[in-house]
Amino acid sequence: PKVVYVDHTGVERVVEAAVGESAMSAAVRNGVPGIIGECGGNVSCGTCHVWVRDEFLADVGGPGDMEDDLLDLAVGDRRAGSRLSCQIPLTAQLDGIVLDVPPEQV
Numbered sequence: 001p002k003v004v005y006v007d008h009t010g011v012e013r014v015v016e017a018a019v020g021e022s023a024m025s026a027a028v029r030n031g032v033p034g035i036i037g038e039c040g041g042n043v044s045c046g047t048c049h050v051w052v053r054d055e056f057l058a059d060v061g062g063p064g065d066m067e068d069d070l071l072d073l074a075v076g077d078r079r080a081g082s083r084l085s086c087q088i089p090l091t092a093q094l095d096g097i098v099l100d101v102p103p104e105q106v
């Protein structure tokens with residue numbers, strides 16, 4: 001699936017990800033600025049925070065309990081679409097998903 005990462009200036013970076021790969025891993029592998037993934041996807045750093053665009057929220061779903069707590073501590077505003085990208089496994093259904101990267105992380 002394709003994943004579109006948009007930075008705070010509106011620059012889009014389109015990445016081709018593998019099914020089952022996380023949106024954090026696809027970003028790090030392709031050098032997308034602002035998605036750091038310091039803890040390697042263990043829900044303990046919050047440096048993979050993204051805002052999922054509204055139209056994809058239903059398919060992505062909400063955060064789990066640990067993720068929910070960590071999102072309160074992540075840099076960047078907490079919004080309705082806030083998710084930790086390491087907790088978003090990519091599927092064919094999510095092809096074309098658009099994720100905004102908080103400016104504080106870039």
Ligand code: FES
Binds near residue numbers: 084086
């Ligand atoms: Fe650390 Fe996602 S990579 S919480």
